Amino acid sequence: xxxxxxxxxxxxxxxxxxxxxxxxxxxxxxxxxxxxxxxxxxxxxxxxxxxxxxxxxxxxxxxxxxxxxxxxxxxxxxxxxxxxxxxxxxxxxxxxxxxxxxxxxxxxxxxxxxxxxxxxxxxxxxxxxxxxxxxxxxxxxxxxxxxxxxxxxxxxxxxxxxxxxxxxxxxxxxxxxxxxxxxxxxxxxxxxxxxxxxxxxxxxxxxxxxxxxxxxxxxxxxxxxxxxxxxxxxxxxxxxxxxxxxxxxxxxxxxxxxxxxxxxxxxxxxxxxxxxxxxxxxxxxxxxxxxxxxxxxxxxxxxxxxxxxxxxxxxxxxxxxxxxxxxxxxxxxxxxxxxxxxxxxxxxxxxxxxxxxxxxxxxxxxxxxxxxxxxxxxxxxxxxxxxxxxxxxxxxxxxxxxxxxxxxxxxxxxxxxxxxxxxxxxxxxx
Amino acid sequence: xxxxxxxxxxxxxxxxxxxxxxxxxxxxxxxxxxxxxxxxxxxxxxxxxxxxxxxxxxxxxxxxxxxxxxxxxxxxxxxxxxxxxxxxxxxxxxxxxxxxxxxxxxxxxxxxxxxxxxxxxxxxxxxxxxxxxxxxxxxxxxxxxxxxxxxxxxxxxxxxxxxxxxxxxxxxxxxxxxxxxxxxxxxxxxxxxxxxxxxxxxxxxxxxxxxxxxxxxxxxxxxxxxxxxxxxxxxxxxxxxxxxxxxxxxxxxxxxxxxxxxxxxxxxxxxxxxxxxxxxxxxxxxxxxxxxxxxxxxxxxxxxxxxxxxxxxxxxxxxxxxxxxxxxxxxxxxxxxxxxxxxxxxxxxxxxxxxxxxxxxxxxxxxxxxxxxxxxxxxxxxxxxxxxxxxxxxxxxxxxxxxxxxxxxxxxxxxxxxxxxxxxxxxxxx
Numbered sequence: 001x002x003x004x005x006x007x008x009x010x011x012x013x014x015x016x017x018x019x020x021x022x023x024x025x026x027x028x029x030x031x032x033x034x035x036x037x038x039x040x041x042x043x044x045x046x047x048x049x050x051x052x053x054x055x056x057x058x059x060x061x062x063x064x065x066x067x068x069x070x071x072x073x074x075x076x077x078x079x080x081x082x083x084x085x086x087x088x089x090x091x092x093x094x095x096x097x098x099x100x101x102x103x104x105x106x107x108x109x110x111x112x113x114x115x116x117x118x119x120x121x122x123x124x125x126x127x128x129x130x131x132x133x134x135x136x137x138x139x140x141x142x143x144x145x146x147x148x149x150x151x152x153x154x155x156x157x158x159x160x161x162x163x164x165x166x167x168x169x170x171x172x173x174x175x176x177x178x179x180x181x182x183x184x185x186x187x188x189x190x191x192x193x194x195x196x197x198x199x200x201x202x203x204x205x206x207x208x209x210x211x212x213x214x215x216x217x218x219x220x221x222x223x224x225x226x227x228x229x230x231x232x233x234x235x236x237x238x239x240x241x242x243x244x245x246x247x248x249x250x251x252x253x254x255x256x257x258x259x260x261x262x263x264x265x266x267x268x269x270x271x272x273x274x275x276x277x278x279x280x281x282x283x284x285x286x287x288x289x290x291x292x293x294x295x296x297x298x299x300x301x302x303x304x305x306x307x308x309x310x311x312x313x314x315x316x317x318x319x320x321x322x323x324x325x326x327x328x329x330x331x332x333x334x335x336x337x338x339x340x341x342x343x344x345x346x347x348x349x350x351x352x353x354x355x356x357x358x359x360x361x362x363x364x365x366x367x368x369x370x371x372x373x374x375x376x377x378x379x380x381x382x383x384x385x386x387x388x389x390x391x392x393x394x395x396x397x398x399x400x401x402x403x404x405x406x407x408x409x410x411x412x413x414x415x416x417x418x419x420x421x422x423x424x425x426x427x428x429x430x
Numbered sequence: 431x432x433x434x435x436x437x438x439x440x441x442x443x444x445x446x447x448x449x450x451x452x453x454x455x456x457x458x459x460x461x462x463x464x465x466x467x468x469x470x471x472x473x474x475x476x477x478x479x480x481x482x483x484x485x486x487x488x489x490x491x492x493x494x495x496x497x498x499x500x501x502x503x504x505x506x507x508x509x510x511x512x513x514x515x516x517x518x519x520x521x522x523x524x525x526x527x528x529x530x531x532x533x534x535x536x537x538x539x540x541x542x543x544x545x546x547x548x549x550x551x552x553x554x555x556x557x558x559x560x561x562x563x564x565x566x567x568x569x570x571x572x573x574x575x576x577x578x579x580x581x582x583x584x585x586x587x588x589x590x591x592x593x594x595x596x597x598x599x600x601x602x603x604x605x606x607x608x609x610x611x612x613x614x615x616x617x618x619x620x621x622x623x624x625x626x627x628x629x630x631x632x633x634x635x636x637x638x639x640x641x642x643x644x645x646x647x648x649x650x651x652x653x654x655x656x657x658x659x660x661x662x663x664x665x666x667x668x669x670x671x672x673x674x675x676x677x678x679x680x681x682x683x684x685x686x687x688x689x690x691x692x693x694x695x696x697x698x699x700x701x702x703x704x705x706x707x708x709x710x711x712x713x714x715x716x717x718x719x720x721x722x723x724x725x726x727x728x729x730x731x732x733x734x735x736x737x738x739x740x741x742x743x744x745x746x747x748x749x750x751x752x753x754x755x756x757x758x759x760x761x762x763x764x765x766x767x768x769x770x771x772x773x774x775x776x777x778x779x780x781x782x783x784x785x786x787x788x789x790x791x792x793x794x795x796x797x798x799x800x801x802x803x804x805x806x807x808x809x810x811x812x813x814x815x816x817x818x819x820x821x822x823x824x825x826x827x828x829x830x831x832x833x834x835x836x837x838x839x840x841x842x843x844x845x846x847x848x849x850x851x852x853x854x855x856x857x858x859x860x
Contacts, residue, residue: 145463146748147744151740290567296729300724307722
């Protein structure tokens, strides 16, 4: 067997603890697949005294994570600190610049500075590996980069945030409203005390930026991702979705369009026939369409100590075995500059829910606005109440352009009988 | 860019044609991901004059496939001839023995002679790659070997034969019987003129033998795979399955048991909550349980020109990029000799359908036999008819041992009132 590979780990939270446990429990399996042992030789974390349930077995403790990059005996650095800037970025740069491979689960870092880091990795001729950054234990980056390498990818559509999926699944299951389910998710540890990063779609957008770059071969472009979260989804929307044969999911979508590659994260009505409609709770899934392979679906746990450790160690095994692929599938100089489709050019069908006071002429006013924007209605549902009371008007449209829908809803919002801002949710075909 | 990689292809049927088309249509994508161009420099097939819809662009034509191994300019051989012996095996051996990498879609060859070929590949220090041999376009071998490399795999359960899945799906959808649907599948080209290989489970068993070897790290052992096909499944079984909340699928199962690794291919009752229950038509899917990653699911097209070509080219890209993994995940000398669990030691629940003449005492006789084998009944369904007529008695059992069930059914078959051999289908928990 080849000499052991020395590992340095920065960050010993949930994931770091999982990586230590995996490397300990499955040391034999890992060594056989890697062709050598993987030895944790140095670690760094904020709190030295915290009980982590795993022995560090004489690994050197460094107070300064950045020092891992130059620590003798450390052949690979695993960055599990998180955050797009600060220590995580410093450590990543220092590691690659010293000619050592870097394994990271840090989606924010990759989404913001992926191209810079990949360039440093290439210059040094070492791996920058980030399987754990997207969809936890599902080996989706490897699948896109290597397993489906022969395909021109048409689209990759995923459920990439477990917190949002848990909240939407619970809203669907119990009929409760967003705020109530969020509070429960926070009590259960499925949502952070500050949930913004998850529920506003930013986390999913970071992951999508990485996924899209690998799928389509352009430099990661987080700024081009359109992001909406799930705060505006109500129990009423969930219920109407059910009646219409849909589930509401936070989707991360990257697809070829006539206007370029679209990258968007937003709640969507997913038809029940779609595999994504049945991905519930903390599970993640990605549906990839390739020109030769057709549709492939990948599903698994998107977060947590075990699945994330599984992805980190897979990257370590590849590095130990000498298998290196460019971080984004192709060398940086070959990433091309494909145009990105702005959200305004999105074409699709929509679900719209309006709260209106039920008086004569309301529907005629709404219909006139839609006609002016050439938006045609596919179905309309108005629950009867007594005249003069507030009712919901729910409709689905035929295909139209995002910009037209935006203009129409802005005008509708100003109609006297409309009592709150219109709710609109994009419908995906499958 | 590095110099082009020279490809030789043996066999230009559906899959060979697909590989040629992919390498032509997606030449740019492939070159960027491989870091070099992939050039088809020589081909061999039975019929030189057949129209294949793709230009061979000056590739040398060899009448003898075996000559590809020594053809100058051919750096990698793609074997798409099929069959465990004969030309395919000769070519594979000759290629590896000459120190050239081999890519093959040949599951029979790998299931029968995988260890021998992997040994030759290791000796020569070249790749033996067979992603296309299992589950078509789904990169499941790569996922098990690399993407989930950190895990101790507990089980891998798949739908691996598209022909059987198409037939069972159509039986379910239309209520028709096996023979009728098979005939239609043959007309549509979804089943071969001689369907035995598919419908008797042999094809799925070949694939399972390869999958299990990689998942569990033992030398491929086709002889240890228990194989049953789908010929015995009737429209009545399909209908009872539906009533009981199941779908009948031909499953390929590899799992750890207290008696060793079980490898079995047989029809199974799959509960509707299982992702495999919803994999229909020609699709394949595999559910993998790993100790750290938990459950992951992979789904896609299991056969056909496009998906199989996608897998073949993924292997070529890995080879072109210098990424080599042992064919079975670990070097041959580290494959261990884990015991295999014989089917008789299988424990599980069963569906049993008996055709009996409805006369007093029949049920008592059946119940007595089951009691003697300590098999307890979970549910029992007997459709009433006039006394003296033939009726179906359908039951599901609590967990019992395969051997006990076998003995019980042998005795029940001999009861005077039982008019045909008992039908029993194993139920899988999820």
